[in-house]
Amino acid sequence: VALLKEEVITQADVDAAKAEVDSLAARTSVAREQVEVASRQVAVYRTALDDLVIRAPFDGVAISKDAEAGEMVSPVSAGGGFTRTGITTLVDMTSLEIEVDVNESYIGRVKPGQRVTATLDAYPDWTIPAHVITTIPAADRQKATVLVRIGFDALDARLIPDMGVKVAFHDDRESTTAPGAGSRARLLIPASATRGTGDTRDVFVVKDNRVERRAVRVGAVEGTLIVVLSGLTSGEQVVVNPPADLAEGREVVIKTGA
Secondary structure, three states, X not given: OHHHHOOOOOHHHHHHHHHXXXXXXXXXXXXXXXXXXXXXXHHHHHHHHHOOOOOOOOOOXXXXXXXXXXXXXXOOOOOOOOEEOOOEEEEXXXXXXXXXXXXXXXXXXXXXXXXXXXXXXXXXXXXXXXXXXXXXXXXXXXXXXXXXXXXEOOOOOOOOOOOOEEEEEOOHHHOOOOOOHHXXXXXXXXXXXXXXXXXXXXXXXXXXXXXXXXXXXEEEEEOOEEEEEEOOOOOOEEOOOOOOOOOOOOEOOOOOOO
């Protein structure tokens, strides 16, 4: 303005300078908007790149590879069998547990926290202390069983998923407050020697080559054996797998294995 008053420059020069300033401001604004658009595009590309990294939902061990390089992977199968719904099976080795089907006749004896002994088919001489976690509140009508979840008291490197295992539930009734009861030997017989279900069953005891039908109180089932709490004494012989028509007083022949 001072230059204009002193007539150093003309009004046309001032107008031209203002027009140049407005043009530069407009171009600066456009450039800023382009930078903002480019920043958002970079964020989109970073997200797309991050989606290429597969992250496990928890720490574990991959036990199977379910997809190959170049295959389509989607959370939902499109049908037709060409789209995979997963790339691997992951196992949390710190939360291994046992799932066992228990016959409905015995499920009333299974309680959360109950002591259990597990034996792996791979290590038959290794008894593993465990405990009942919970009973699944649904029965399998086809098998007449109820699913029970069992947790290990302590994990071991030898424990791996899908191993064959047998379990024995410990009945609290096996322990008593009577003095010296803790050291009393338990009496076990083949479960196939009993008739009936529940806490009280019948067995056939052999005396003088004849059978005597006797009611016994039973406890926990341990594999093919069952704990006898009362009604039998050590050394007595019982009939295993008694025929349906076996009756009191019937004469029998004792067979001993070779």
